[in-house]
Amino acid sequence: QKEVEQNSGPLSVPEGAIASLNCTYSDRGSQSFFWYRQYSGKSPELIMFIYSNGDKEDGRFTAQLNKASQYVSLLIRDSQPSDSATYLCAVSMEYGNKLVFGAGTILRVKS
Amino acid sequence: DTEVTQTPKHLVMGMTNKKSLKCEQHMGHRAMYWYKQKAKKPPELMFVYSYEKLSINESVPSRFSPECPNSSLLNLHLHALQPEDSALYLCASSQGLLTGELFFGEGSRLTVL
Numbered sequence: 001q002k003e004v005e006q007n008s009g010p011l012s013v014p015e016g017a018i019a020s021l022n023c024t025y026s027d028r029g030s031q032s033f034f035w036y037r038q039y040s041g042k043s044p045e046l047i048m049f050i051y052s053n054g055d056k057e058d059g060r061f062t063a064q065l066n067k068a069s070q071y072v073s074l075l076i077r078d079s080q081p082s083d084s085a086t087y088l089c090a091v092s093m094e095y096g097n098k099l100v101f102g103a104g105t106i107l108r109v110k111s
Numbered sequence: 112d113t114e115v116t117q118t119p120k121h122l123v124m125g126m127t128n129k130k131s132l133k134c135e136q137h138m139g140h141r142a143m144y145w146y147k148q149k150a151k152k153p154p155e156l157m158f159v160y161s162y163e164k165l166s167i168n169e170s171v172p173s174r175f176s177p178e179c180p181n182s183s184l185l186n187l188h189l190h191a192l193q194p195e196d197s198a199l200y201l202c203a204s205s206q207g208l209l210t211g212e213l214f215f216g217e218g219s220r221l222t223v224l
Contacts, residue, residue: 034211043201043215044154088153092211098167099211101153 003027004091006102015111019076021087023102026070029094033065033072036088038104044088048074079109114138115216117202123222126192132219134185134202142166142208143185145177146201148218154201160185161208192223 005024013019021035032051036044050056050063050072062075072091076083089102115136124130134143142161146154159167160179168177174196176188185202199220203213 032211043199043218044213045215046212049212090211098156099213103153 002102003093003100004089004102006087006089006105008103008105010106010108012108012110013079015079015081015109017079017109019079019083019107019109021074021076021089021105021107023072023074023089023091024070025072025089025091025093025100027091027093028067028070030067030070030091031094032092033063034090034092034099035061035063035074036090036101038086038088040085076107079107081109081111083107084109115202115204115214117200117216117219119219120217121220121222123224124189124192125224126194128192129188129190131189132187132200132202132221134187134216135183136202136204136214136216137183138204138214139182140204140206140214141182142205142210143179144203144205144213145185145187146203146215148199148201158187159208166208189221192221194223197221197223 035048037047038044048063050065056063060077064073086104088104118133145157148154157171158177163179174191178186199218201218202216
């Protein structure tokens with residue numbers, strides 16, 4: 001079982017729709033969860049982090065965390081073509097004390 | 112503009128060459144990282160420095176040698192690399208050790224011939 005799993009996609013959504021990106025993780029003791037956005041040929045950029053169960057909203061982005069289900073998601077409302085990128089889920093694992101990245105989900109927003 | 116600066120942006124080297132990648136940050140962060148990223152793969156952690164001391168070495172081959180001269184600078188010395196070492200090398204920094212809130216530089220794209 002991979003430590004952090006994401007559907008590789010591509011996930012295609014029309015402009016203006018809600019994009020839903022999902023991530024599951026294996027370490028039940030994990031406490032911190034992060035979403036990075038990476039444009040093609042660029043470096044990752046942190047866009048959201050969440051530490052507590054529930055929802056956290058920042059502009060068009062909402063991160064959702066369910067520790068019981070070991071599941072974290074990122075919702076992007078009113079998706080724009082400029083949101084087209086790879087979204088990396090990263091989890092701070094309790095064991096080994098390290099940040100583990102998922103393989104990333106490619107998002108394509110069609111205008 | 113990124114606050115973590117990496118040089119060079121592109122590097123081509125032969126297998127017998129010695130070269131270095133450099134990274135600088137002026138955010139007062141105390142932890143600095145080297146990651147390696149191959150195409151269509153997530154970043155892989157190589158080294159972590161905390162307060163200028165090597166904290167984590169993810170079993171990286173000795174042909175990669177990190178150095179942290181001070182709290183703002185991080186180098187990665189390269190020697191006798193293999194073509195499979197060709198990748199994007201990313202430097203990152205964070206306020207403290209092992210927080211997931213990383214600030215990445217733009218990366219150095221390395222090609223080994």
